[in-house]
Amino acid sequence: MSVEFTAMHMSDGIVNAPTSVLFGAIAVVALAVCVWRARTELDERTVPLAGLVAAFIFAVQMINFPILPGVSGHLLGGALAAILVGPYTGALCIAIVLVVQSLLFADGGVTALGTNITNMALIGVAVGYSTAVGLYTLARRRHLDGSVPALGVIGFVSALVGTVCASMGFVIEYAIGGAAATSLGTVVAYLLGTHVLIGIGEGLITAVTVMAVVRSRPDLVYLLRRSRTGAGVAA
Amino acid sequence: MTAGDARGRRFWAGFGVAILVIAGVVSYFASSNPDGLDSATLQGCQVVQTSHGEQLTGSCIAQHAKQHAMAASPLADYALGGHGDTGGLAGIIGAAFVLLIAGGAFWLIARSRSSKS
Numbered sequence: 001m002s003v004e005f006t007a008m009h010m011s012d013g014i015v016n017a018p019t020s021v022l023f024g025a026i027a028v029v030a031l032a033v034c035v036w037r038a039r040t041e042l043d044e045r046t047v048p049l050a051g052l053v054a055a056f057i058f059a060v061q062m063i064n065f066p067i068l069p070g071v072s073g074h075l076l077g078g079a080l081a082a083i084l085v086g087p088y089t090g091a092l093c094i095a096i097v098l099v100v101q102s103l104l105f106a107d108g109g110v111t112a113l114g115t116n117i118t119n120m121a122l123i124g125v126a127v128g129y130s131t132a133v134g135l136y137t138l139a140r141r142r143h144l145d146g147s148v149p150a151l152g153v154i155g156f157v158s159a160l161v162g163t164v165c166a167s168m169g170f171v172i173e174y175a176i177g178g179a180a181a182t183s184l185g186t187v188v189a190y191l192l193g194t195h196v197l198i199g200i201g202e203g204l205i206t207a208v209t210v211m212a213v214v215r216s217r218p219d220l221v222y223l224l225r226r227s228r229t230g231a232g233v234a235a
Numbered sequence: 236m237t238a239g240d241a242r243g244r245r246f247w248a249g250f251g252v253a254i255l256v257i258a259g260v261v262s263y264f265a266s267s268n269p270d271g272l273d274s275a276t277l278q279g280c281q282v283v284q285t286s287h288g289e290q291l292t293g294s295c296i297a298q299h300a301k302q303h304a305m306a307a308s309p310l311a312d313y314a315l316g317g318h319g320d321t322g323g324l325a326g327i328i329g330a331a332f333v334l335l336i337a338g339g340a341f342w343l344i345a346r347s348r349s350s351k352s
Contacts, residue, residue, distance in 0.1 A: 008270045011300035038341070039348040047345050051338030052250050058333040059258035062313065062326050064266040071274045072266035089341065096337045100329060106303040106311035170272060179299040182279055187296075190278055194271030216246045 008064070008074070009098065009116045010170065012109030019177025024114030030122050031095055034088040041086030041222060049213075049220050050085040054093035056209075057081060061097065065201050073198030076120045076166055079128025079159040080206040084213060086222040087129040094121035119169035128162025136223055145227070148211050154223075155210035156203035163199035167191045254334075258326030262313075276300070 015023075042050060057077035064072035077097070081090030095117050101107040108116050135154045136145060144150040171188050178184075214221055269277060280295035291298050305311060310328065315321040 008273050010272065011276075011297075012304065013299045013301035014276060014296060035344060038344050042341050042345040042348070044345060047338065047341045048247065050341045051334050052247075052254065054337035055254050055330040055334035056250070056257075059254045059262075059326060059330045062258060062262040062265060062322075064268070064270060066266045066268065067271065070268050072268040072270050074265075074270060092340065093337060096340070097333055100333050100336065103305055104308055104310045104332065105313055105325070105329060106305040106308050107313070109301070110304045167272065170275075174296075178296065182276075182294075182296050186278060187275055190275045191271065194274065198271050216242070216249075 009101070009108030009120070010112040010173075012111045013179060014109070014112065015115060015173050016177040016179055017111070019173055020111045020114055022114075022176070023118045023173060024111075027095070027114040027117040027122070031092065031117070034091045034095075037088040038086070038092055041089045046085065046220060046222075049217075050089050050093065053081050053084050053090075054096050057093060058097045058100065060205060061101070067194060067197040067201065071194060073194065073201055075202050075205050076124045076163055077202075078120060078124025078126075078166065079132060079155065079162040079202075080209055082125045082129035083132050083155060083158070083206075083210055083223045084221055086226070087125055089222075090129065091121045091125045094125060115170070115173045118173075119166045123169045124162045124166035127165040128158045131158035131161045132223055136227070140227070145224075148214050151214050151223075152207040152211045155206040159206035160196070160199035160203040163202045164192065164195045167195035167198075254330050255327060258330045259323040262322055262326045273297070 057075065057080065060075045061077065062074070064074045067073045077094055078090065081093045084090070085093065098108060098113060098116050098120065102110055102113055102116075132154050135157060136151075139145045139147070139150050139154065168188075168191070171184065171191060174187055175184055210221070214224070218224055268274075276296035277291070278295055280291040280293040280297060283290050283292055303311070309316055310325050311317070313322045313325045313329075315325055
């Protein structure tokens with residue numbers, strides 16, 4: 001028997017065609033804005049990190065970890081990418097991963113790219129990053145912003161919150177154009193339960209990775225850079 | 236970039252090795268159970284093993300999922316040409332591909348800024 005490799009996102013046909021088109025359009029517009037705004041986050045010094053973060057998220061998304069008997073989860077990566085390379089660049093990292101997974105690895109539907117990008121690259125990054133910025137501001141007030149463990153905690157919480165909210169993106173899409181008869185309440189309850197557990201795994205991976213990068217190259221970490229220059233981009 | 240060069244090189248090398256090991260080796264230990272979203276779409280169905288592979292009985296979201304448009308891709312399902320034990324290599328190829336596309340795109344974006352200012 002062969003080993004199965006899966007990351008698993010939404011497949012084609014889960015929501016109807018108009019809904020797919022709607023979220024496809026949202027994704028295209030949002031990613032265009034990200035390309036525009038990523039210019040404020042990227043320079044020659046940070047491009048290598050941004051490229052490696054995208055490749056890292058692709059690799060880690062292959063690792064499905066068990067959360068319940070018969071159920072697994074994997075990293076989404078929104079908070080991780082945003083903390084390390086900035087929210088706009090981070091959203092582009094996740095979107096590139098999703099496009100490569102869908103077109104090359106048949107993982108995540110092609111017509112579902114709009115919904116998958118909306119959930120993981122837009123909602124996951126926006127919520128994860130906003131949470132991280134809020135917590136970092138609190139940490140600074142208590143003079144904990146130089147503490148590596150404090151940044152680990154920030155990574156953990158923002159990843160957990162971002163993951164749960166990303167899964168609620170699916171609920172919105174299913175409510176608008178879901179193609180099947182499972183009740184919305186059942187879907188919400190099941191997704192919340194599983195994604196709190198997945199979020200804990202996501203939080204641990206995010207915390208370990210953020211702490212490792214902060215320890216060796218704090219100068220490259222966007223969350224720290226943005227406040228140092230005082231010219232943070234309003235997210 | 237002078238004094239910290241060795242340290243800098245260690246950082247980049249470490250990051251690259253981590254990606255290779257995760258995609259190429261750790262991926263073999265990944266769970267093949269459906270993830271949280273997939274299992275939500277399976278609520279209400281039973282997965283039955285038949286001679287034609289897995290079939291779904293009952294009523295659930297996953298029954299509406301279509302065959303993937305790229306199912307014929309040489310890398311489909313993280314396997315080279317359908318060989319299930321090549322997932323590590325497929326993962327490394329994928330990570331390298333993502334690095335190339337993302338790195339290229341980000342380099343162009345960064346360059347567009349410097350040419351403007």
